[in-house]
Amino acid sequence: MPSEKSESRATRPYHHGDLRSALLASAERTLREKGAGALSLRELARDIGVSHAAPGRHFKDKQALLNALALAGYERLTRGLTAVDDAALPLEPRLIAVARGYLGFATANAELLELMFARKHDPDASEEMAAAVDRAVGTLERIIADAQKRGEIIEGDPAHLTLVVGATLQGAATFAANDLLDARTTLDGVPRLVHLMLHGLKPR
Amino acid sequence: MPSEKSESRATRPYHHGDLRSALLASAERTLREKGAGALSLRELARDIGVSHAAPGRHFKDKQALLNALALAGYERLTRGLTAVDDAALPLEPRLIAVARGYLGFATANAELLELMFARKHDPDASEEMAAAVDRAVGTLERIIADAQKRGEIIEGDPAHLTLVVGATLQGAATFAANDLLDARTTLDGVPRLVHLMLHGLKPR
DNA sequence: ACCTGAACACCGTTCAAGT
DNA sequence: ACCTGAACACCGTTCAAGT
Numbered sequence: 001m002p003s004e005k006s007e008s009r010a011t012r013p014y015h016h017g018d019l020r021s022a023l024l025a026s027a028e029r030t031l032r033e034k035g036a037g038a039l040s041l042r043e044l045a046r047d048i049g050v051s052h053a054a055p056g057r058h059f060k061d062k063q064a065l066l067n068a069l070a071l072a073g074y075e076r077l078t079r080g081l082t083a084v085d086d087a088a089l090p091l092e093p094r095l096i097a098v099a100r101g102y103l104g105f106a107t108a109n110a111e112l113l114e115l116m117f118a119r120k121h122d123p124d125a126s127e128e129m130a131a132a133v134d135r136a137v138g139t140l141e142r143i144i145a146d147a148q149k150r151g152e153i154i155e156g157d158p159a160h161l162t163l164v165v166g167a168t169l170q171g172a173a174t175f176a177a178n179d180l181l182d183a184r185t186t187l188d189g190v191p192r193l194v195h196l197m198l199h200g201l202k203p204r
Numbered sequence: 205m206p207s208e209k210s211e212s213r214a215t216r217p218y219h220h221g222d223l224r225s226a227l228l229a230s231a232e233r234t235l236r237e238k239g240a241g242a243l244s245l246r247e248l249a250r251d252i253g254v255s256h257a258a259p260g261r262h263f264k265d266k267q268a269l270l271n272a273l274a275l276a277g278y279e280r281l282t283r284g285l286t287a288v289d290d291a292a293l294p295l296e297p298r299l300i301a302v303a304r305g306y307l308g309f310a311t312a313n314a315e316l317l318e319l320m321f322a323r324k325h326d327p328d329a330s331e332e333m334a335a336a337v338d339r340a341v342g343t344l345e346r347i348i349a350d351a352q353k354r355g356e357i358i359e360g361d362p363a364h365l366t367l368v369v370g371a372t373l374q375g376a377a378t379f380a381a382n383d384l385l386d387a388r389t390t391l392d393g394v395p396r397l398v399h400l401m402l403h404g405l406k407p408r
Numbered sequence: 409a410c411c412t413g414a415a416c417a418c419c420g421t422t423c424a425a426g427t
Numbered sequence: 428a429c430c431t432g433a434a435c436a437c438c439g440t441t442c443a444a445g446t
Contacts, residue, residue, distance in 0.1 A: 019430090051430065052419095053430075053431065163385070174378060189364070193368060202402045223411090246437085257413080257442090260440070260441080
């Protein structure tokens with residue numbers, strides 16, 4: 001029976017290799033399984049098999065670890081959105097695709113999303129973070145700008161329109177992540193949601 | 205010079221009177237001033253002048269305190285929304301008023317709002333909580349239903365339309381509470397936001 | 409009924425010291 | 428460079444005992 005916890009053979013044990021990555025990976029697993037509140041540096045260190053002070057070499061703070069987690073989340077989200085975005089599509093299906101992408105991410109990473117949005121301007125990592133947010137929002141803004149160029153949506157500051165569309169998606173994501181909506185209902189509702197954003201609530 | 209901390213005269217000192225209310229009041233102040241992360245039962249007890257074990261008599265858990273705080277938040281929000289809602293108004297100004305109400309609450313109580321939405325189905329207080337959420341959402345649903353009766357907005361499940369409108373407001377609130385938008389910009393943008401929800405992004 | 413004091417099992421963070 | 432061990436100042440929660 002091979003050891004489950006130590007695996008101190010062959011691939012070189014943990015504690016030499018790359019503690020930073022190991023911490024992030026373990027933290028993300030804990031986040032997903034037991035929630036943000038249950039995340040402790042000491043327990044992370046225990047699971048990995050290093051001393052409780054070791055994480056301090058790689059993250060000055062618990063907050064620094066959380067920031068790194070959130071940052072990685074934004075990067076994964078942005079990659080997912082750009083992968084799913086197809087500029088050749090007409091506006092409505094194009095929006096449906098990225099909305100589905102975002103809401104899929106939100107339901108599959110509820111705890112992480114909370115972390116990503118639980119940031120109060122930390123003067124430290126807030127620069128990187130703001131850039132990461134901008135990249136994610138950029139996907140949406142490009143779609144809006146493209147559609148405006150083609151006359152598919154009304155004129156006006158694209159940043160403002162992006163904010164409105166983004167807010168709607170963010171709100172739906174919050175509802176879904178907090179079980180006000182279940183994942184299926186949320187994803188199934190995306191086409192109607194997008195249609196309403198485009199056509200409004202007033203009768204045509 | 206009167207004592208600032210003890211005021212153990214006249215109105216009866218803290219520790220006899222109503223510790224539960226005192227804890228909630230102090231907790232809300234801490235929440236507003238230093239954030240949810242900085243909230244400690246022991247510090248609360250210290251500030252009020254009771255032993256660190258005393259809070260345990262009134263809240264079985266730290267989470268129970270947070271739940272009570274969130275519940276009070278929903279009640280205040282609902283009162284604020286119903287106070288600001290005027291059924292005699294036409295749809296658009298009526299929606300603008302309650303949207304302003306909600307976003308005003310969100311910017312003025314950012315930390316509390318996070319608490320109110322940071323709930324993962326706690327089988328305990330989740331019943332009361334769900335009811336409180338329903339009351340808040342009810343304000344919006346009534347507006348939607350009224351407007352449908354008057355033919356001011358399209359037909360369809362009012363619960364679904366409410367969800368869409370609610371999501372947009374919730375997303376905007378999240379942006380505002382996390383300084384992606386400042387309070388002024390948010391409130392000033394409400395009429396445009398509502399107009400977009402009603403008329404959609406497509407050119408008319 | 410309500411509160412206290414002590415105790416238990418945890419935390420995050422720091423810092424000398426080890427390799 | 429990276430990690431350890433001990434130490435410090437905190438936590439939340441429980442429980443006998445006090446009033």
